Amino acid sequence: MSTIHRGVALVTGASSGIGRATATALAKAGYRVFGASRRPSLDGLAGVTMLPCDVTDDASVSRLVAEVVGEAGRVDLLINNAGIGLLGGAEESSIAQAQRLFDINVFGVMRVTNAVLPIMRRQGSGRIVNMSSVLGLIPAPFNALYAATKHAIEGYSESLDHELRAQGIRVVLVEPAYTRTSFEDNLVKPDQTLDIYDAGRASLSVVMRKAMETGDMPEIVAEAVLKAATAVRPRHRYPAGKMAGQVSFLRRFVPESAFDKSLRKQNGLPA
Numbered sequence: 001m002s003t004i005h006r007g008v009a010l011v012t013g014a015s016s017g018i019g020r021a022t023a024t025a026l027a028k029a030g031y032r033v034f035g036a037s038r039r040p041s042l043d044g045l046a047g048v049t050m051l052p053c054d055v056t057d058d059a060s061v062s063r064l065v066a067e068v069v070g071e072a073g074r075v076d077l078l079i080n081n082a083g084i085g086l087l088g089g090a091e092e093s094s095i096a097q098a099q100r101l102f103d104i105n106v107f108g109v110m111r112v113t114n115a116v117l118p119i120m121r122r123q124g125s126g127r128i129v130n131m132s133s134v135l136g137l138i139p140a141p142f143n144a145l146y147a148a149t150k151h152a153i154e155g156y157s158e159s160l161d162h163e164l165r166a167q168g169i170r171v172v173l174v175e176p177a178y179t180r181t182s183f184e185d186n187l188v189k190p191d192q193t194l195d196i197y198d199a200g201r202a203s204l205s206v207v208m209r210k211a212m213e214t215g216d217m218p219e220i221v222a223e224a225v226l227k228a229a230t231a232v233r234p235r236h237r238y239p240a241g242k243m244a245g246q247v248s249f250l251r252r253f254v255p256e257s258a259f260d261k262s263l264r265k266q267n268g269l270p271a
Helices: 017-028 058-072 095-105 107-123 144-167 195-213 218-230 242-253 256-266
Strands: 007-012 031-037 048-052 077-080 126-131 169-176 237-240
Touching (some): 007 017, 007 107, 017 218, 077 218, 169 242, 242 256
Parallel strands (some): 007 077, 126 169
């Protein structure tokens, strides 16, 4: 049986969680995979070359892409997965903290994308998969700033896809719901907490912890990424897992008042 060679893939945030599962799945599917992380795992991943990269630093991103192209000669698939979360009331974060979140979750995606696009354009082909979230579709109390970054990625990605399609490049979104990773443990805390939000913040933290315990495995999201990466005629959005699919459907078809009531109930907020 011959080996399938799908091309060269670059995955940011590949040292753990969804990124690690995605890099592994792509390698198994026949891609030559390069994984990027601020601190690449020492134990490595089978079939994945790990490289250092800070997506908030232009020079670091440039070095990463140059190294991948120097070794592999091309980039066929980019998975923008690197990101962080922040749990707290919107006004509990300073503008500097909000800017830091956007620098990683939004401008980090733009930096890596801009570095890869000239290569894909020379090739006349390429696929970019941006990791969004169901929180890019719905409101997220005590996750307002994180949700804002994902809403931004949604608008950026769909618009960019229209700009690049004539160049043979497609941009698509993958939207996970709660996923069993260390994401919840690594949430950034607000830098100027207010007593008025203590109860709500603590309540939502419990809701998130319980949801993570029963959430999808990272491999479910990796399957959605692989589907988005290999589809001949890709859709704009790929919900990852049963809950994500349900949320996407409900957001489109349930009346706004009913959705609002359900969301408050699910997040433990008073009616």
